[in-house]
Amino acid sequence: MSSATQTAFMKSLQQRGYEAVIGLEIHVQLKTQSKMFCADSTQFDAADNENTSPVSVGMPGTLPVVNKLAIEYSIKTGLALGCQIRSKSVFSRKNYFYPDLPKGYQISQYDLPICEKGKISFVVDGYEKTVGITRAHMEEDAGKSNHHGDCTLLNYNRAGIPLLEVVSEPDIRTPTEAAEYVRTIRQIARYLDVCDGNLEEGSLRCDCNVSVRKIGAPEFGTKVEIKNINSFRFVEKAIEYEIERQIDFVDRGEKIIQETRLYDPDKNRTFSMRKKEDAQDYRYFPDPDLQPIIVTAEMIQKLKSELPELPRARAERFKKEHGLPEHDAAVLTNEKELADYYEATAAVCKNHKASSNWIMTDVLRELNQAQKNILQCPIKAFDLGNLIQMIDGNTISGKIAKTVFVEMWKTGDAPDKIVKEKGLTQITDNSAIEKIIDDVLAQSAPQVADYRSGKTKLFGFFVGAVMKATKGQANPDLVNKLLQDKLNG
Amino acid sequence: MDLLKSSFKEITEAVQLKKMSAKEVTQFFLKRSEQIDKKLNSFVIMNEKAIQQAEQIDQKIAHGEVVGPLAGVPFGIKDMLCTKGLRTTAGSKILENFIPPYDSTVVKKLKNAGVVVLGKLNQDEFAMGSSNETSYFGPVKNPWDLTRVPGGSSGGSAAAQAARLTAGTIGTDTGGSIRQPASFCGIVGVKPTYGRVSRYGIIAYASSLDQAGPMVSSVEDAALCLEVICGHDQMDSTTSQKSVPPFSKNLNPNIKGMKIGLIKEFMSGGLDPDVQKTVQNAIDELKKMGAEIVEISISLTDQAVPVYYLVAASEASSNLARYDGVKYGHRAHFESLASLELDEFYSKTRGEGFGPEVQRRIMLGTYCLSSGYYDAYYNKAGQVRRLMKNQYDEAFQKCDVILSPVTTSPAFKIGDRISDPLAMYLNDIFTVSTNLAGLPGMSLPFGFSSEKLPIGIQLTSSHFDEQRMLNVALALENVSSAKGALPNV
Numbered sequence: 001m002s003s004a005t006q007t008a009f010m011k012s013l014q015q016r017g018y019e020a021v022i023g024l025e026i027h028v029q030l031k032t033q034s035k036m037f038c039a040d041s042t043q044f045d046a047a048d049n050e051n052t053s054p055v056s057v058g059m060p061g062t063l064p065v066v067n068k069l070a071i072e073y074s075i076k077t078g079l080a081l082g083c084q085i086r087s088k089s090v091f092s093r094k095n096y097f098y099p100d101l102p103k104g105y106q107i108s109q110y111d112l113p114i115c116e117k118g119k120i121s122f123v124v125d126g127y128e129k130t131v132g133i134t135r136a137h138m139e140e141d142a143g144k145s146n147h148h149g150d151c152t153l154l155n156y157n158r159a160g161i162p163l164l165e166v167v168s169e170p171d172i173r174t175p176t177e178a179a180e181y182v183r184t185i186r187q188i189a190r191y192l193d194v195c196d197g198n199l200e201e202g203s204l205r206c207d208c209n210v211s212v213r214k215i216g217a218p219e220f221g222t223k224v225e226i227k228n229i230n231s232f233r234f235v236e237k238a239i240e241y242e243i244e245r246q247i248d249f250v251d252r253g254e255k256i257i258q259e260t261r262l263y264d265p266d267k268n269r270t271f272s273m274r275k276k277e278d279a280q281d282y283r284y285f286p287d288p289d290l291q292p293i294i295v296t297a298e299m300i301q302k303l304k305s306e307l308p309e310l311p312r313a314r315a316e317r318f319k320k321e322h323g324l325p326e327h328d329a330a331v332l333t334n335e336k337e338l339a340d341y342y343e344a345t346a347a348v349c350k351n352h353k354a355s356s357n358w359i360m361t362d363v364l365r366e367l368n369q370a371q372k373n374i375l376q377c378p379i380k381a382f383d384l385g386n387l388i389q390m391i392d393g394n395t396i397s398g399k400i401a402k403t404v405f406v407e408m409w410k411t412g413d414a415p416d417k418i419v420k421e422k423g424l425t426q427i428t429d430n431s432a433i434e435k436i437i438d439d440v441l442a443q444s445a446p447q448v449a450d451y452r453s454g455k456t457k458l459f460g461f462f463v464g465a466v467m468k469a470t471k472g473q474a475n476p477d478l479v480n481k482l483l484q485d486k487l488n489g
Numbered sequence: 490m491d492l493l494k495s496s497f498k499e500i501t502e503a504v505q506l507k508k509m510s511a512k513e514v515t516q517f518f519l520k521r522s523e524q525i526d527k528k529l530n531s532f533v534i535m536n537e538k539a540i541q542q543a544e545q546i547d548q549k550i551a552h553g554e555v556v557g558p559l560a561g562v563p564f565g566i567k568d569m570l571c572t573k574g575l576r577t578t579a580g581s582k583i584l585e586n587f588i589p590p591y592d593s594t595v596v597k598k599l600k601n602a603g604v605v606v607l608g609k610l611n612q613d614e615f616a617m618g619s620s621n622e623t624s625y626f627g628p629v630k631n632p633w634d635l636t637r638v639p640g641g642s643s644g645g646s647a648a649a650q651a652a653r654l655t656a657g658t659i660g661t662d663t664g665g666s667i668r669q670p671a672s673f674c675g676i677v678g679v680k681p682t683y684g685r686v687s688r689y690g691i692i693a694y695a696s697s698l699d700q701a702g703p704m705v706s707s708v709e710d711a712a713l714c715l716e717v718i719c720g721h722d723q724m725d726s727t728t729s730q731k732s733v734p735p736f737s738k739n740l741n742p743n744i745k746g747m748k749i750g751l752i753k754e755f756m757s758g759g760l761d762p763d764v765q766k767t768v769q770n771a772i773d774e775l776k777k778m779g780a781e782i783v784e785i786s787i788s789l790t791d792q793a794v795p796v797y798y799l800v801a802a803s804e805a806s807s808n809l810a811r812y813d814g815v816k817y818g819h820r821a822h823f824e825s826l827a828s829l830e831l832d833e834f835y836s837k838t839r840g841e842g843f844g845p846e847v848q849r850r851i852m853l854g855t856y857c858l859s860s861g862y863y864d865a866y867y868n869k870a871g872q873v874r875r876l877m878k879n880q881y882d883e884a885f886q887k888c889d890v891i892l893s894p895v896t897t898s899p900a901f902k903i904g905d906r907i908s909d910p911l912a913m914y915l916n917d918i919f920t921v922s923t924n925l926a927g928l929p930g931m932s933l934p935f936g937f938s939s940e941k942l943p944i945g946i947q948l949t950s951s952h953f954d955e956q957r958m959l960n961v962a963l964a965l966e967n968v969s970s971a972k973g974a975l976p977n978v
Contacts, residue, residue, distance in 0.1 A: 054589075054590060054591050057816055058811040058816070059571075059589065059590075059591075059816075059817065060571060060577070060579070060584065060587065060589070060692040060811070060812075061569075061570075061571045061589075061593055061688070061689065061690040061691045061692045061693060062591075062689070062690070063688060063689050063724060063725050063726070064726070065723065065724060065726050066726065093807050095807050095858070097810065097813060097831070097835055098831075099813070099815045099831070102811065102816060103810065103811045104807070104809075104810020104811045104813060105807050105810055149827075150825070150826060150827035151826065154815070154816075281859055281860045283806075283807070283855065283858035283859060283860070283863075284858075284863075285803065285804075285807070285863065288695075288696035288697035288727075288804055289688075289693075289696050289725075289726065289727065290726055290727075291726050291727065
């Protein structure tokens with residue numbers, strides 16, 4: 001939703017006298033090599049049931065063993081979300097029958113999650129929003145059922161993949177805030193390198209709890225859970241649809257039913273999946289096969305020291321220390337790798353704003369066109385830094401630099417090599433430029449006469465002619481100065 | 490060499506010195522099974538590869554290779570322990586044709602030690618029973634009296650070992666399933682401390698209580714077997730890191746000055762006079778050997794049976810959820826799956842696959858874990874369990890080893906109690922507290938009833954102090970009238 005439509009939507013909401021209350025549950029798939037409780041690979045594109053073992057398909061007598069890296073990733077994420085880390089947390093069994101759940105229970109944290117009581121802040125439409133994090137708990141994923149007519153095929157590759165479920169407080173009030181919240185969680189998880197953050201592949205999944213109430217009402221309305229949302233755009237659209245559906249209901253004097261609904265992106269609507277009365281009793285109890293997870297203060301200290309600078313802090317630093325505008329700082333810190341690229345560029349040329357400009361316009365434009373990410377960029381940050389330095393050091397003009405940039409993108413070569421090979425070095429030698437100016441003026445006697453008789457606008461014509469004669473390599477400042485001298489002198 | 494009376498040490502020595510080949514030893518026991526087991530029904534399946542395994546050991550010895558401490562000793566394995574390539578049923582129809590692609594850690598360790606697996610032993614279905622009458626493969630008969638039960642759930646192990654169809658056997662004990670049948674059949678059965686023996690690959694009944702252990706003919710054999718099967722396993726997070734002492738080498742029958750505790754609450758009435766007499770004989774002998782008898786109190790023992798059945802049934806209801814007919818095991822026949830409701834698929838499959846006792850405990854456990862009942866049942870049971878453990882810890886401040894009856898009476902008649910589950914459950918009164926507190930316990934044959942039925946006594950020591958328990962057992966074995974007694978089958 002654009003900022004304008006968002007405002008319009010919110011206005012209509014307010015006019016009708018309602019506000020929405022939204023809370024999100026985000027499943028962050030942790031990027032470990034092996035599963036949560038066994039050594040099976042987690043590779044995404046494996047053949048059906050290739051990533052399985054007696055443990056992950058729940059064969060008799062097999063036992064889970066905790067993946068320590070998954071715990072570290074969870075703690076890191078918790079710390080980045082400002083959570084308290086429990087010194088003792090417990091895995092429980094969530095019991096329910098479904099064919100893609102091999103053991104008949106999912107191992108998940110219940111009353112004692114590893115992370116709790118955090119909060120994150122982010123900027124939406126120019127204002128700062130803070131959302132509380134109720135908890136973040138670890139669990140294992142289930143397998144995948146593929147229904148084909150009268151048969152169902154089961155793929156257990158996903159069964160046992162580690163997830164961290166991040167549960168927000170019902171602090172979110174608009175669809176845009178919700179989408180921005182998901183973006184922020186994704187961004188943090190990617191900064192920590194604990195999750196791919198790929199919504200389409202399901203490595204980040206999001207359930208939304210939505211209710212509406214009359215503005216000023218002390219109580220929350222009845223909440224509805226929306227599942228199956230797999231893009232940022234759908235987060236906004238699904239919530240927007242759901243808010244309007246609920247308000248229409250309440251306005252008609254009907255009661256909202258507590259239920260789970262699915263979002264259908266093709267029809268842009270939600271439809272009922274199951275009512276609360278059908279909700280299962282999961283019969284949680286602590287898993288007797290696993291010991292409680294004990295996290296020591298030293299462990300937290302160590303993981304804290306390993307945390308990278310987080311996007312929000314980095315953007316602030318770019319603004320304060322590099323003098324970048326808010327927009328630049330936000331764009332550059334969106335992805336950790338892009339921010340790294342920017343910093344590496346700026347470190348070479350010592351010109352922050354120029355680095356930002358080149359990256360935000362030229363680099364991102366080319367990457368977009370080629371559908372590449374910054375890690376696949378053919379131009380190394382070091383080379384881009386050098387290119388900027390060559391402009392600042394008057395070795396080449398800004399205009400020539402654009403040509404060099406195109407060549408760098410094509411060949412991956414260093415800028416000095418290209419400049420040298422193509423003879424693009426800027427001419428900064430007075431006598432050389434003077435000679436060319438003399439030639440130009442000699443060939444343009446009528447224009448010189450006109451200029452001297454008052455048509456000073458012709459100055460540009462002379463500059464152009466000189467630049468053309470030097471194939472753009474003449475230092476433009478010098479050309480200006482010398483032309484002025486010759487014409488006026 | 491009389492293989493009916495040979496110890497593990499004697500067999501291994503004979504095999505290593507080539508006085509007798511492992512193959513000959515194995516053939517001896519296989520032939521005995523062939524002749525006798527028709528009467529007992531102790532084996533569910535024989536291992537077709539037994540002779541081959543024995544030959545491999547002989548070859549190793551012929552090549553001068555190092556062989557394990559139990560080289561050439563033929564074992565029967567309770568059908569709760571997964572054996573690679575050998576059908577493992579847990580005594581249930583639902584796993585009637587299940588062939589595990591892996592060995593349980595215990596079986597792996599035994600094989601590495603040179604044990605030959607003769608076959609899989611009958612048991613109560615999923616180890617739920619005290620008489621071996623709940624097995625899908627029919628009841629096992631007590632070799633001392635074929636009209637009587639061998640006890641349960643490890644009834645096949647006890648009967649086979651008592652009749653020397655095996656040199657040794659492995660059982661599992663959740664509430665007395667090793668000790669009670671050992672007592673009924675006149676053999677030595679040890680349940681190690683919880684966490685001593687890996688549960689990996691052992692079909693789970695109640696995860697926080699299950700432990701595998703030896704069911705053998707002497708204390709020395711038990712000690713030797715424990716050395717092999719105990720120890721930390723990275724596949725089972727609940728195994729202890731504690732080192733395993735050389736139990737057999739440390740065996741010492743000198744118990745002078747040792748304090749033997751008698752649980753006040755266990756000595757007050759309700760005991761069969763022959764059992765009473767056997768326990769009294771043991772007390773007298775211990776005194777003669779210079780041990781001090783002290784009275785201790787575990788007042789919570791009156792809660793032990795209900796607490797046990799709450800905990801065990803709750804965990805079982807979750808542990809057995811994986812037997813759903815989806816991935817392996819029995820699946821009910823359906824004309825078409827097209828219009829089938831999932832619930833119907835499960836209830837028909839599980840209704841056919843599980844026997845009545847298993848269904849009873851699944852229902853009991855499901856109820857106990859249900860929302861609204863969890864606190865009153867499972868949680869409360871957990872609290873009582875902790876208090877009971879504290880009472881035992883206190884008791885072990887006053888004594889080294891606890892002596893008690895194993896059962897209220899010798900083996901009862903087949904069919905006598907099967908229709909009265911409560912009477913059957915109360916049979917476990919002396920054994921379940923040991924499991925609830927996680928303590929090691931054992932049964933040692935120490936006499937006979939007037940009807941010539943074996944009677945065992947129970948010894949219990951503090952956590953990970955199996956050694957002292959074994960030492961007292963050895964001292965008593967030396968003076969036991971039941972030592973080396975064989976049934977006439």
